[in-house]
Amino acid sequence: MKKVFLLFAGIFLLGLSLKAAETPDNIYFRSMKDEMYRSLSQLYVKGSPKPYYLAYKLMHTSFYCAEATLGELQSGKEDVQHSLEALVVLAAGNPQNDSMGFVTDQFDYEPENLPVVPDSYWGIRHALWKLTDTSYIKATHAYEKKQAYKRQKNIPQNIPDFIPAPQASFLEEIKPFPYAVAAELDELAKKLSARGKDIPYLEDFSVRLCLSQTDHYFLNSNGGMYQFSMPNSGGGIFALLRNKEGYQQILSHPFDFPFNQQPNQPDLLRQTEMILQEAEQLFSAVKPEPYLGPVLLTPSAASDFIRELLISNLTNIKPLLRESADEDFSAGAFRNKTGMRIMSNVVDVYDRPRQRQYKGFPLAGFQPVDDEGVSAEELTVVSSGKLHQLPLSRRPVEPKQASNGHARMTINMLPREALSNVFVQPKKPLSEQELEAKLLERCRELELEYCYILKQFPSLGETVNVAQKIYTKDGRKESVFGIKIDERTTRSLRDILAAGQDEKVFSAYDYDGRTYAIITPSLLVDEIEILPDDKKADRAPFIPKP
Amino acid sequence: MKQLFSILIFFFAATVSFSQENCDISTQIPIQLLEKELKRGFKVFKKQKPPIYYLSYTYTDEQTFDLQVTQGGVSWEQAAQQRFLKVTARAGSPEMDNTRSLKSDNDNFFLKTASVPDPAAGAKAFQTAVWRLTQETAQHAQEDFSRVQVDSLTSSKRSDDSDDFVFPDKSLYCRESEPVLLNTDRLKKILLAASEQVYGHPTILNSSFSLSIRQGSRYFVDSRGSRLKTPFAYARIGYELMGKTADGLIISRSGAYDVLKESELPSEEKFLADLKKSITELEMLSKAPEAEPITAPAILKNRAMAVFVHEVLGHRVEGHRQKDDSFGKTFTDKLGKQVLSPILSIIDDATLPYFNGVPLRGFYEYDDEGVKARPVTLVENGILKNFLMSSSPIKNFPKSNGHGRSSKNYRPVARMGNTRVVASETVSYEQLEKMLLEEIKRQNKPYGFIIEDLSGGFTQTGTYAPQAFKLQPTLVYRMYPDGRKEVVRGADMVGTPLISFNKVLAAADDDAVFNGTCGAESGWVPVSAIAPSVLLESLEIEKTEKSFLKPPVLPPPSNLEKGAKK
16 A cells, blocks of 8 residues: 555656756646646545646647639638647546546546637636646546446456556657648649549549648656647548449549648649549449459558558557446457467568658658657567557556557547557568469459459448459459448458558548558458449439539 | 607618619629529429429628637637538429428428639639539439428328418629728737736636628529629627636626727727626626526616517517418417507518617628518517518418528528617616616515626427527626615526517617527528617516536636736
8 A cells, every 4th residue: 555655646746846947948838837737736626536647738730721623722711720729638546546447427538628729828728727627527526436336346456547657758849830832732722623624524523632730749747748740731632423324423532741741743643643544444334243252452442451450459458447338349359369360471560659751751640759658669569460569558457567658549539559650561572463463363263253453441331432353364454333341350351361562651540530650552352242332323414514 | 650760761871871783793703604504404404303493593702700819819710711602492383392391200401502613713613513513402302392292192281371482573783892891910919918808807717709700792693583792791809708606507798899890890998898897797797696586577678678579579470480380370370469568669671781880780682582671560569560571471471571591501481680679659778777666666576677688598489399488698687676786697587478578568768789690490690689678567587507517626727827927
């Protein structure tokens, strides 16, 4: 008991001993530090547990979007927009037994947040004060209910709720927003969207380009902190067409800007031409028949495949206790599978949260210090097909477990374990021709008339239109639309037969809103079931396009 | 009578100055392009099965500026240009079309609006966007009409079997207006400075200072030949203060100034003085005793009366509610009968742009169905004379009177514009207070009420619930028989419409404007209401709902640490 008390006191005192010299001298850190000090020293309701841990996160986002259709600007915002958002994490009780990790029927497991905070010292403090107060009231509710729940379910207290960890800081100058680039986006959007202007079967062709930068500021009461800027600019190209069979179809192609925020005009033109080609193929594409067999996933489809089957099963490693449920369905399915074979040994998987860019593109999961103030470590997630390392936080699942700096939070989720920049690295990468040859070879072995190449991997209940059949006999390709994949299982990860050498960077979100970068090449999967979607042909327009 | 005459003169003068055409409708590019697309499509649409028998386009070109300031900092600032298109397609026939209320299902008032490119920049992209939305809207109209056909076969007989639509008269009109030019940088500085005035006042838990400007032009083209261009402008500067008492009651004070010119803005001194008064009132409210349920005589101050009339009577005289059997139809059969105190008349006049120097948000020249706005006398000397009409006829009211209104994603229904209460006999406000004292004594009540301000409220018009209203005053005084006044908190006004209005005993000569935004099934529309203070024989007060959460444990940081390094 004595040990627990000392630990508690130590952390608490550390919280109160934050010095001005340790934090950057700006309104964000001054307001966070001052309100944190006041809250930890004064915030207390008699008869309730005191707050012992507090973390503040501020995100200042600047963005400008240009949107054009068929060569003309759509209505849009005139100026660069700025917004400041605040998030608060508060734990009440003590590290051995606190208010976190428990979901009451009344409140979701999310940080208190305010999406619109005034950009002034008192404005930020005022926002943090309100959020801290609400967090505390909720924490006291959660604490009492959690104790009652644990007594009722006979849950022993043999693992502390929150363990100490060396606190890290990552501080760098905030980069100015590239206003000059924003001024160029309108013309570029017009230029790119004009490429679809004279194509008769396109009912719309639009381009959206967004320049965006988020400046992150974090401080916790243990002394962990970070300050950095991340670009998250990019956009999408969208084509709307009605194909020969009368189905109205939408093609969308998202892309990211390079790390330097300078849109690569020739590359965007190339991507625009590519989606126009896909639109042309889609115009005369056919509906698929039910299919079960090998599928080659291009990097774009592979990133969705990896996100859905691997990354989502490696989030939220420590299950939450829930007031009215025995199971936490938000906890990743692979959390208990360390050392087990979860994937084919054709690829290894690494998580590199400290890596900021790859081949000139920003990595959206960059987070050098996690949202519990711990330095983020690189992880070997999958090696030789076996699950090697899990992302871990300061909320241990087992005794003596240490954090590896992977607690990540969003407005929808308090800090929980998650990957960040996920690299899928083939051991023997194949060229595009070699991959296709291997796909055909496998098709012949299975005596299939054709196999599939998917350029997008549909989410559950969704349809994709960018796919091709490739015929076994002569390698001929035929475009297919209206594909859905109802049955998806983690078994598919073990069915990866080969991987390409064409890796690309993709930004993705998980169900809790965390951002990831997925760096993956094409993947050849031995068995996926493809079905035609149930959509009926659309009615023809009453009058032709003007 | 003399007073009523002078009001009408003012209406006329104000309307003339704001209703002069100053442009040529045939040269307007959006009109030309919409007309071209309408002509190309309509001849095909009307031959479809079911036919699209009426088509209209509303294209809006809008500039907006929004600024929100709190605690010496800017929370939000946005200037934007928006261009959007709404298409109305009517499938079937005027006797029965896709807009008919379904008896067997919920009505769908949603009407998709699309962002469109600038028609002046390039015709092709604009026309393609118009074509796309027209296709989609026409197909939805046909699908909705099928539902109406099924509903008409299976549902019980309608009590009012009027047609679903009456064609609006053909109108041609073009007006451009001077843009609203406010010095937003100067106003931002004023708001930032004002937002720091809350420091040192622990009662104020939340505060917000804002500036909002919306202006632009609306272009209307329909298959009956109407071609319209009308300007619109709304600008408002204001503030809101919020607190919470220890027992969980939310208290608030606010101030708002609607302006269209720099010269109409309040001076900085006036703005700060009003803010200071609001802060004092909020602090009084925080210490005030809680109201008890009671019926007692009351004065509804002018702006509170304006809201009262809007909520309690205005929504119930909207035309479409008289034929839809799901509504309570409080006034449907009261035409020609006494529904209010005989000293009151009520006119809705959307053509009125100003009242006593205050811009009216309910001003418009043509409604959202292309029908010219006009004054409508709803109640004359207490007798119900008219309903507010859109292009959906009802028994004895076959035509629109220019009140079909909607916001951008909805189809229009009958709504209010500028609703004016006129009293035929008035006294000074001081005299009204004396009359209140007499009434308190006459009824032998412990006290009466002065409802100083209302934040809004709601009224139930459906048959599923009692035909009652509940209004939320933000500042209420008890007045004791000895003339003493005391602020009370947590008092809601409740009642039923037929009883409440007959209890108006007297009115003052202090007409004032309430500018607001009204929400109903056709979306949020800007409205105004003008009324004098009135004395009610009795008003029912009940307690306000409270929050289960306490006020924050610690005081606001700016309260304790004013002067610290920022």
